[in-house]
Amino acid sequence: MIKTITVLGAGTMGYGIALNFALAGYEINLFDVLPQALDNALVNARKALRVMVEEDLHTEEEGEKALAGIRLFTDKTAACAEADLLMEAMPEKLQLKQNTFVELDAVCKPECIFASNTSSLKLTDICAPLPQSRKSRSVVTHYFNPAHLIPLVELLPHPDAPVSVLEEVEAVYRRSGKITIRVLKDINGMIGNRIQAAISREALWLLENGYCSEKDLGRAMAFGPCFRYATTDYLEILDMGGLDVWNAVLNLLYKDINNSTDVSALLKSKAAAGEHGWKTGRGFYSYDEQTKAQVMERFLLNLTRQLKASEDYAF
Ligand SMILES: NC(=O)c1ccc[n+]([C@@H]2O[C@H](COP(=O)([O-])OP(=O)(O)OC[C@H]3O[C@@H](n4cnc5c(N)ncnc54)[C@H](O)[C@@H]3O)[C@@H](O)[C@H]2O)c1
Structure with a gap:
C-alpha cells in the first residue's frame, strides 16, 4: 500500500507532481540538491493552488492541508528511506538518473517502486545497473507540464515488472484524479x-x-x-x-x-x-x-x- 511518495527534483515538473499527490492526501517528501529550488517549488505550488481554489477545484482548506503535507528535504537518505514510491523528476541525464537509482536502491525499502518522468531516455537503460529485484519494481510515469493540471500520465513498466506493479501505480493515479494510459511496447517518446x-x-x-x-x-x-x-x-x-x-x-x-x-x-x-x-x-x-x-x-x-x-x- 503506497502512503509515502518521494519526488526527486523540485523544478518545472517536480513541484506540480508533488502538489497533485499532496492534494490526493499522500505524504510527500520533496528533495532537491538546491535549497532555492525547494523554496521556488513552494512558491509555484502556492500560485497554482490559488487559481485552483478561485475556480472551485479545491477549497482553501484542502490547499493549505496539501501544502502542509509537502515536506522539503536536502538530505536524500532522509527523504527516501520511508518512500513507498520514488518519483524522479531530475534533469534529463542518463548517468545522473542511473547513479541516483543505484544509490537509492541501497537506501529505499525493497518494495519501494522506482518511477522516472523521463521524456526521452529508455527505462531499461536507466535501470541497467540496478539489481533484478528493483528492475522489476520500476516504471516510467510520463507527465505533461504543468503536471498538476494536465490529466495524462503515460505509464511504461520495465519489461521485467509484473502487471501488479503497474496496477499499484495506476491505483495511486486513480486516487490523484489523473488519467493514465499504458504504453504497451517500449518506444521512444511514448504516445x-x-x-x-x-x-x-x-x-x-x-x-x-x-x-x-x-x-x-x-x-x-x-x-x-x-x-x-x-x-x-x-x-x-x-x-x-x-x-x-x-x-x-x-x-x-x-x-x-x-x-x-x-x-x-x-x-x-x-x-x-x-x-x-x-x-x-x-x-x-x-x-x-x-x-x-x-x-x-x-x-x-x-x-x-x-x-x-x-x-x-x-x-
Ligand atoms: N519540462 C517538461 O515539460 C517535461 C515534461 C515531461 C517530462 N519531463 C522530464 O522531467 C524531468 C525533469 O524535467 P524538468 O523540466 O522538471 O527539469 P528542471 O531542470 O526544471 O528541474 C530539475 C530539478 O532537478 C534538480 N536536480 C538536479 N540534480 C539533482 C539531483 N542529483 N537530485 C535531485 N534533484 C536534482 C534541479 O536542481 C532542478 O530543480 C526530465 O527527465 C524531463 O525530461 C519534463
Missing part, C-alpha cells in the same frame, strides 16, 4: 509526445513557409482539431466523419504534408540565435517579466477551467 512531435513538424512547416500567421496557427489548433480532440475519443471522431472520407482525404494529403526528418529550419535558426523563448525573453514572441506573468496566469486559469470541464468527458 502523447510522439503525436505532439508529429503535429509540430507540420505546424512549423506551415508557418515557416508563410501559409499562416503565428496567431492563426495557434487559433487553427485550439479552435479546430484540438477543440474536438480534447472532448471525444479520437477514433470515434474518425468514425463520425466517415472512414471512407478520411481514407480519401488522407490519401491525398499524406503526399503533400511535410515528411522531413530534419527539425524545422525556423526552429533551428531561433535556437541557434539564442531565441529560446521565456528563458531569453524572445522566441516566437517577445517577453518581459510582466508579459510572462500574464501569460502564465492565463495559462493556469484556462487549464484549470478545462480540467473542471473534462470531468464530464467520459472516455
Whole structure:
C-alpha cells in the first residue's frame, strides 16, 4: 500500500507532481540538491493552488492541508528511506538518473517502486545497473507540464515488472484524479509526445513557409482539431466523419504534408540565435517579466477551467 511518495527534483515538473499527490492526501517528501529550488517549488505550488481554489477545484482548506503535507528535504537518505514510491523528476541525464537509482536502491525499502518522468531516455537503460529485484519494481510515469493540471500520465513498466506493479501505480493515479494510459511496447517518446512531435513538424512547416500567421496557427489548433480532440475519443471522431472520407482525404494529403526528418529550419535558426523563448525573453514572441506573468496566469486559469470541464468527458 503506497502512503509515502518521494519526488526527486523540485523544478518545472517536480513541484506540480508533488502538489497533485499532496492534494490526493499522500505524504510527500520533496528533495532537491538546491535549497532555492525547494523554496521556488513552494512558491509555484502556492500560485497554482490559488487559481485552483478561485475556480472551485479545491477549497482553501484542502490547499493549505496539501501544502502542509509537502515536506522539503536536502538530505536524500532522509527523504527516501520511508518512500513507498520514488518519483524522479531530475534533469534529463542518463548517468545522473542511473547513479541516483543505484544509490537509492541501497537506501529505499525493497518494495519501494522506482518511477522516472523521463521524456526521452529508455527505462531499461536507466535501470541497467540496478539489481533484478528493483528492475522489476520500476516504471516510467510520463507527465505533461504543468503536471498538476494536465490529466495524462503515460505509464511504461520495465519489461521485467509484473502487471501488479503497474496496477499499484495506476491505483495511486486513480486516487490523484489523473488519467493514465499504458504504453504497451517500449518506444521512444511514448504516445502523447510522439503525436505532439508529429503535429509540430507540420505546424512549423506551415508557418515557416508563410501559409499562416503565428496567431492563426495557434487559433487553427485550439479552435479546430484540438477543440474536438480534447472532448471525444479520437477514433470515434474518425468514425463520425466517415472512414471512407478520411481514407480519401488522407490519401491525398499524406503526399503533400511535410515528411522531413530534419527539425524545422525556423526552429533551428531561433535556437541557434539564442531565441529560446521565456528563458531569453524572445522566441516566437517577445517577453518581459510582466508579459510572462500574464501569460502564465492565463495559462493556469484556462487549464484549470478545462480540467473542471473534462470531468464530464467520459472516455
Ligand atoms: N519540462 C517538461 O515539460 C517535461 C515534461 C515531461 C517530462 N519531463 C522530464 O522531467 C524531468 C525533469 O524535467 P524538468 O523540466 O522538471 O527539469 P528542471 O531542470 O526544471 O528541474 C530539475 C530539478 O532537478 C534538480 N536536480 C538536479 N540534480 C539533482 C539531483 N542529483 N537530485 C535531485 N534533484 C536534482 C534541479 O536542481 C532542478 O530543480 C526530465 O527527465 C524531463 O525530461 C519534463
